[in-house]
Amino acid sequence: MNIVVCVSHTPDTATKIVVGADGKTIDPKGVKFIPNPYDEFAVEEGLRRRDSGTLTLLCVGDDSAKETLRWGLAVGADKAVLIKDAQRNDSFSVANSLAEAIKGLSPDLVLVGRQSIDYDSAQVGPMLAELLDLPVVSFVTSFQINGTTLIAERDVEGGKEVVETTLPCIITAQKGLNEPRYPKLPDIMKAKAKPIEERPAASTPDRTRTIGMRLPEKKQGGKILEFSPENVRELVRLLHEEAKVI
Amino acid sequence: MTILAYIEQRGGQLKKNAFETITAARNLAASTGGKFSALLVGDGVAGLASQLAPYGAADVIVVEDARLAQFSSGAVSTAIAAVAVAESANVVLISNTLHGKDLAPRVAVKLSAGLVPDCVGLDINDGNVVATRPVFAGKARVDVAVTTPNKVFSLRPNVFTATAVEGVSAAARSASVNFGEKDFATRVVETKLNTGKKDVAEADVIVSGGRGFKGPENFNLVENLAEAFGGAVGASRAVVDAGWRPHSEQVGQTGKTVSPSLYVACAISGAVQHLAGMSSSKYIVAINKDKDAPIFGVADYGIIGDVFEVLPALTQEVNALHGK
Structure with a gap:
């Protein structure tokens, strides 16, 4: 099965966010970038489903994103393509660049992480479905393929949904789909020598404009009490009379 | 418009x-x-x-x-x-x-x-x-x-x-x-609803437990408090990864994002990944024996103490408020 996995190069979850000089994006100074954690599930699933097919990684970003593509090659991807875009664009623009690249590959299955952990939009998978006219199942925790039928399970509010569709299709990966492997040191070394194809991004204008970025207001002076039976009673009183939530 | x-x-x-x-x-x-x-x-x-x-x-x-x-x-x-x-x-x-x-x-x-x-x-x-x-x-x-x-x-x-x-x-x-x-082309063929349990994504009150409970057998303390509030049980990533609780209860970056009226974090230190899933809750209560735990930094109310002591006392007080 030929598989395309779209990956994203994102700041580490533990990054301390500092608003950049433009007041609209983060200051990247000193920020460690990693493969987007949800994309790790997507890549792992691609590796397990590939058989004799080809697994191609696509990533929209600048040269620094090659680091994430090299990680993907080290865990076993066959090909890596960097869709070069020096500036950060909105999800629609990213989806368009990915869709253009995917069209030439005619994959049986496209896997993406449910969302990237920087802008947390969760838009790219469903947008790809529209742009490529393919079915999509998002937030998938497990799936089976029988012939060209794909049956996926996903968590929704209050339970699980079983969703049926047909290949080729798009799956967005949720935690629980699998346990991603770690790259082995010799493979990391070998991946450094593997080629990364480059192609230009689709020149799609953004449809949204960030006006400003700010840090959330810090909560002022929470009422923190030492444990005692009286203070537990006081907490319940505060929740009832002050916060009025119980 | x-x-x-x-x-x-x-x-x-x-x-x-x-x-x-x-x-x-x-x-x-x-x-x-x-x-x-x-x-x-x-x-x-x-x-x-x-x-x-x-x-x-x-x-x-x-x-x-x-x-x-x-x-x-x-x-x-x-x-x-x-x-x-x-x-x-x-x-x-x-x-x-x-x-x-x-x-x-x-x-x-x-x-x-x-x-x-x-x-x-x-x-x-x-x-x-x-x-x-x-x-x-x-x-x-x-x-x-x-x-x-x-x-x-x-x-x-x-x-x-x-x-x-x-x-x-x-x-x-x-x-x-x-x-x-x-x-x-894509259709839901079956919906399996959770029976008898409130889902964290829909609950107005959530009581979440972390690794400080030492084992799955002690989560009855969380369940009892959640029941007293009429709320749902949530869990940190650590306890889900340890297999103590199902992934459907996980709150945080790789779990669910929740915004209940009241979120009670018990023995949860407050790693950024957890805060990602619950920081837009209207009121946050932290219960932790470590007074320096980051969760107190986002809490509106908190009790510094051992969950094994605090939760039974708190459950009793909430039940008393509701005349139980």
């Missing part, structure tokens, strides 16, 4: 997010001198229109089709886009539930509209909508404007307060949509 509020129903039932979406549409219409309609899509859902009237929905558009008895993101997004075009709606509001996450990006592409997902605020500036949304796991917020004539906003559940208005009666009218075979 002409607003179309997509009203989510599941199995013919409306949830709180339906009333939140209609209220947000009403407020946007009021502050821009615009108008709004509500849209129901499903099979045999026209009767739900009367439940929307108390929230101000005078005009309810209904798209019904037997094939929509089960959710299909393709068909429902086609219906939303078709009705938006027919009604010349330039703003579409969708609740950012799991279904909404499927629909909003598709509707946006179909309408050549910009989308701001997971909004926690909608304001008007010079007649334009400015949406606020959390990014970087809630560590920052951005204000975003849509630059296209058509605009789609998805709203984080439990953040926009539903408020009722008096004297509105709903008139339902049906709209027909020409679905293609391809619209049903």
Whole structure:
């Protein structure tokens, strides 16, 4: 099965966010970038489903994103393509660049992480479905393929949904789909020598404009009490009379 | 501004997010001198229109089709886009539930509209909508404007307060949509509802437990407190990874994002990944024996103490408040 996995190069979850000089994006100074954690599930699933097919990684970003593509090659991807875009664009623009690249590959299955952990939009998978006219199942925790039928399970509010569709299709990966492997040191070394194809991004204008970025207001002076039976009673009183939530 | 509020129903039932979406549409219409309609899509859902009237929905558009008895993101997004075009709606509001996450990006592409997902605020500036949304796991917020004539906003559940208005009666009218075979390429074939348990994504009160409980057998302390509050049990990533609790209960970056009225974090230190999932809760209570735990930094109230002592006492006091 030929598989395309779209990956994203994102700041580490533990990054301390500092608003950049433009007041609209983060200051990247000193920020460690990693493969987007949800994309790790997507890549792992691609590796397990590939058989004799080809697994191609696509990533929209600048040269620094090659680091994430090299990680993907080290865990076993066959090909890596960097869709070069020096500036950060909105999800629609990213989806368009990915869709253009995917069209030439005619994959049986496209896997993406449910969302990237920087802008947390969760838009790219469903947008790809529209742009490529393919079915999509998002937030998938497990799936089976029988012939060209794909049956996926996903968590929704209050339970699980079983969703049926047909290949080729798009799956967005949720935690629980699998346990991603770690790259082995010799493979990391070998991946450094593997080629990364480059192609230009689709020149799609953004449809949204960030006006400003700010840090959330810090909560002022929470009422923190030492444990005692009286203070537990006081907490319940505060929740009832002050916060009025119980 | 002409607003179309997509009203989510599941199995013919409306949830709180339906009333939140209609209220947000009403407020946007009021502050821009615009108008709004509500849209129901499903099979045999026209009767739900009367439940929307108390929230101000005078005009309810209904798209019904037997094939929509089960959710299909393709068909429902086609219906939303078709009705938006027919009604010349330039703003579409969708609740950012799991279904909404499927629909909003598709509707946006179909309408050549910009989308701001997971909004926690909608304001008007010079007649334009400015949406606020959390990014970087809630560590920052951005204000975003849509630059296209058509605009789609998805709203984080439990953040926009539903408020009722008096004297509105709903008139339902049906709209027909020409679905293609391809619209049903993805369809839900089965919904397995959790029985007897409240889901963290829908609960108004959540009591979450972390690794400090030492083992799954001690989670009855969390369950008892959750029951006293009438809430749901949540869990940190550590306890889910350890197999003590199911992934469906996990709150945080790789679990669910929740915004309950009250979130009680018990023996949870407050790693950024956890805060990402619950920092938009209205009130946060932290219970931890480590007074330096980061969770106290985001808490409105807290008790420094051992959960094995605090939880039984707290459960008893909450029950006493409720006369149990």
